[in-house]
Structures are given as C-alpha cells and as structure tokens.
Amino acid sequence: MQTIKGPALFLGQFAGDVPPFNSWDAITRWAADQGYVGVQVPAWAGQLIDLGKAAASKTYCDEFKGVAAANGVEVTELATHLQGQLVAVHPAYDEAFDGFAAPDVRGNPKARQAWAVEQVKAALTASRNMGLSAMATFSGSLAWPYAYPWPQRPAGLVEAAFDELARRWAPILDHAEEMGVDVCYEIHPGEDLFDGTTYEMFLDRVGGHARANMLYDPSHYVLQCLDYLDNIDIYHERIRMFHVKDAEFNPTGRQGVYSGYAGWVNRAGRFRSPGDGQVDFGAVFSKLTAHGFKGWAVVEWECALKHPEDGAREGSDFVRQHIIRVTEKAFDDFAAGGADEAANRRMLGLS
Template sequence: MRTIKGPALFLAQFADDNPPFNSLDSIAKWASGLGYKGVQIPSWDSRLFDLERAASDQGYCEEIKALLAHHGLELTELSTHLQGQLVAVHPAYDEMFDGFAPREVHNNPQARQAWAVRQMMLAAKASKNLGLTAHVTFSGALLWPYIYPWPQRPQGLVEAGFEELAKRWMPILDAFDAAGVDVCYEIHPGEDLHDGATFERFLSAVNNHPRANILYDPSHFVLQQLDYLAFIDRYHERIKMFHVKDAEFNPSAQQGVYGGYQSWVERAGRFRSLGDGQVNFSQIFSKLSQYDFDGWAVVEWECCMKHPEAGAAEGAKFVEQHIIPVTDKAFDDFADADVDEQTNQQILGLS
C-alpha cells in the first residue's frame, strides 16, 4: 500500500481579479499558508497559467514548478473541465456553452469544437512537459437532454451517441497516451459520463483505452443517490484522481434528486464544505488506501452557505486528518513464528 498525497487544492473556485487570487504566485502563497502541499491548476484561467506556452516552452514549465516549489507546493494536475465540455455539446446548450470558448468561435459549433480539441492536445503536451501523469476533464454530452426517457428514446440513440463521443475522444486519448498521461473524466451530472454505467459504455466504445480513467468525486454520487463506496470497489483500477468534496441529500415531500428547479440552498441535494455534509470520508480514504491509490487528495470547494476562504482553511486540516499513513508491516508481526517447510509439514500432520 502507498500513502495518499495531500492536502491539495483545486484553484478554479478561488481565482479572482483581486489579490491574492489574481496571480499564481500570490494564490500559491495563500494556499501554502493554509497548509496545502499541492495545487491543481485550471488551464483556462490566464491569470494563473498559459496553456499554449506550457505546451511548447519547457523553460516556462520549469518556471511554474519552481514558483510553486518556492511556496512549498507541487503541481498535482492540470484541469480542462471547460475545454473538455466543448468536445461534445448538444445543440440545445450551444448558446450557454459559448461562454466557455473565445469570442471568435461563438455561434459556430464546429469551430468551437475544433478549438476545444486543440486545447486538449495542448493539455497533453503541457502535462508531459510539467512531468504530470494524470489530467482531469469533462467528457461533454450529446445525450444529456434525453437522460429521462420521455418520450421514449428511439432505438439506437444511446449507442449512436456513445459511438460519436468515442470518435471525438479517441484522438485525444491517443495524444495523452503518447504523452504518458491518464485522462481522468470527472463523473458528473450534465456529462454523458455521469455514473458507472455510462463510464462503462464509454470505455467499451473506446476499446478499453488504457488512458480513459476516472476522477472520483463522491459529492456527485450523493446527489444521484449512487453507492459511492461500492463505486470504489468496482472501479478502483480506473480511479487515478480524487476530488475531496462533500454533499448532502435531504429529500422531502416537495423534491428529490431532480431538485424542483430550486436554488442550491433550497435543493434537496446540495454541495457542502468538507465535514458539513453526509459523505463518509473515513471509509473513502480507507478504501482508496486499501486499493493502493497513491494520487493526490485534492479539495474542490463548493458550498451553498460557507465562505470559500473558510472552506479552504478547514479543508486543508480535514484532508490532513483523513490521510492514512499506510503501514509497511502487519500488526501481528510480533507473534510471528520463524518456521520452515518441514515444520509446516509437521504442523499439518503430513510428516
């Protein structure tokens, strides 16, 4: 077994135009002061990172790592959540998702998708240049409008959707394979990869590609009422990344999983700061340690109530308390009897 690394912090929810959140240097200093040992960087945020430069300039990558090291931090992974989302967009969401891309590709779904694919290819090169082994993204979604089958889905619609999704992702997966980096899809509502069944469909469609893997975030499974502990048992070989995020689900006579179009505060299922929700993190850290997960425990702060800076400060301590320093010896080694094969035969009555 190997000890999980951390605590680390995903910077996407904290990046801002105001200091200390408006540059990588100042936000790294802030995160380090809270006790974090690593940061996960959103590759789309130019205030913190230049993806195109990182893909072609090894010197720039060394500067990024040196800057973080100056504050006692490591770079855990890059994120392309926004760009990955745009690899596959159903036309119903075109207008809303245009905001994830530069203005020159707005109102042009084909150009927007081409931009997104290029971004993913840059992310593969940048990850390699930075010495990373895993990368987080979203799968995008062609089928999400048909998640609840009314009217009934036409025969073959789901198969056709996953066939197209795989066609779009295969060249990207191959590029990450060439870079030696795992693509870790965050299994998330709104994506075609939103639970175990859909991940398995996708995995089959990409011929069990070795780089098609999972970012495990239990909060999204609580909101779907999925068994998030059994998920680790079933998919641990593909879990290469871990977001530590809490959630709660409190159904009522008025609403359940779908939420009744309520605001986050009013929803039955809502994200909470670490320790304020219902996720059993003691069991999660135990299971991940049992299955030899040696990646980073990355806090992704999202909460409908608590201030983000309070959540970040509490999150570092929370993760540190849950990481299990794994043992290199059996607890009952003191009772070990030094015997040989002949003795074992005698104990079994075979000699």
C-alpha cells in the same frame, strides 16, 4: 499500499480578478498559507497559466513549477473541465456553454469543438512538460438531454451519442498515450459520463483505452443515490484522481433527486464543504488506501452555505486528518513464530 498525497487544493473556484487570486505567484503563496502542499491548476485560467506557452516550452513549465515550489506547493495536475465540456455539446446547450470558448470561435459550434480538442491536447502536452501523470477533464455530453426516458427514446439514440463521443475523444486519448498522461474524466451529472454504467459504455467504445480513466468525487454520487464506496471497489484500477468534496441529500415530500429547479440552498441535494455533508470520508480514504491509490487528495470547494476561503482553510486540515500513513508491518508481527515449508506441512498434518 501507499500513503495518499496531500492536502492539495483545486484552484478552479478561486482564480479571479482580485489579489491574491489573480496571479500564479500570489495564489500559490495563499494556498500554502492555508496549509496545502499541492495545487490542481485550471488550464482555462489565463491569469494563472499560459497554456500555449506551457505546451510549447518546457522552460516555461520549469519556471511555472519553480514559482510554486518557492511558495511551498507542488503542481499536482492540470484540469480542462471547461475545454473538455466543449468537445461534445448538444445543441440545446450551445448558447449556455459558448462562454467557455475563446471569443473568436463563439457562435460557431464546429470551430468551437475543434478549438476545444486542441486545448485539451495542449494541456496533455503541457502536463508532460511538467512531469505530471494525469489531467482532469469533463467528457462533454450529447445524450444528457435524454437522460430521463420520456418521451420514449428512439432505439439507438443513446448508442449513436456514445459512438460519436468516443469518435471525438479517441484521437485525444491517443495523444494522451503519446504524452504518458492519463485522462481522468470527472464522473458528473450533466456529462455523458455521469455514472459507472455510462463510463463503461464509453470505455467499450474506445477499446478499453488505457488512458481513459476516472476522477473520483463522491459528492456527485451522493446526489445520485449511488453507492460511492462500492464504486471504489468496482473501479479502483481506473481511479487515478480524487476530489475531496462533500454533499448531502435530504429528500422531502416536495422534492428529491431533481430538486424541483430550486436554487442550491433549497435543494434536497446540495454540495457542502468537507466534513459538513454526508460522505463517510473515513471509509473513502480507507478504501482508496487499501486499493493502492497513488494520487492526491484534492479539495474542491463547492458549498451552498460556507464562504470559500473558510472552506479552503478548513479543508486542508480535514484532508490531513484523513490521510492514512500506511503501516510497514502487520499489527500482529510480535506474535510471529517463524516458519518454513516443512513446518507448514507439519502444522497441516501432511508430514
């Protein structure tokens, strides 16, 4: 066992155009002031990081980390959720997702997909240059529009989608291996990797690739009515990243998992700030600690009700209270009598 690192904050929901969220120096000082010791960096946020320079220059990466360190925080991981999403886009979502891409590839799905692959690879290279061991991402989706089987799915449709998804990700995973960095897919509705079964379908198709790992976020499992604690027991060897995000699911006579297209405030299932929802984080931290999770506890603020700055400030204390400093001795060591092989045999009546 080892003590989980943290608290850290994912900056994806905070990077913006106004101070202190519009520069790397200012946002890292702000994060430290909220009580964080680590930050997870959205690789698409150009006001925070120049991904091209980070992939090309270790000097740039050293300076980037140096600014963070001077302000009291450590870079925990880079994240490529938006770029990863564009590795695989069903045509139904072409227009909706086009805004994630560089302007010169919008409206051109083939060019956009090639751009996305290079972006994810660049983030893996930048991660190596920063001495990081994992990168967060989305898988993208080709089969998601067919998640509910009506009309009946044609035989082989889902299999073909996952074959293609694996084909697109295989060279990225091989690059991740060259860089020594894990690709941590956030298991997330809207992605083709949205639960354990779909993750296993993908993993089978990439030959059990050692770099195809998971970002564990229990909030997405609460909204699917999936057992988020059993999930840790099943996949702990593949869980290399952890988002601390809460959620609640309160079905009524009018709506359930699909939430009737309601907005977030009025949905049966909605995201909440840590501690305001239904996730048993005491049990989550206990299971991850018992299984030897080596990563960071990273707060991701997404709440239908609470202001983001309040959620961030409260989140650092919440994580600090839940991190378990692991023991170096057994609680009953005081009663140890000492033994050797001969004594053990005598106690078993074997001598």
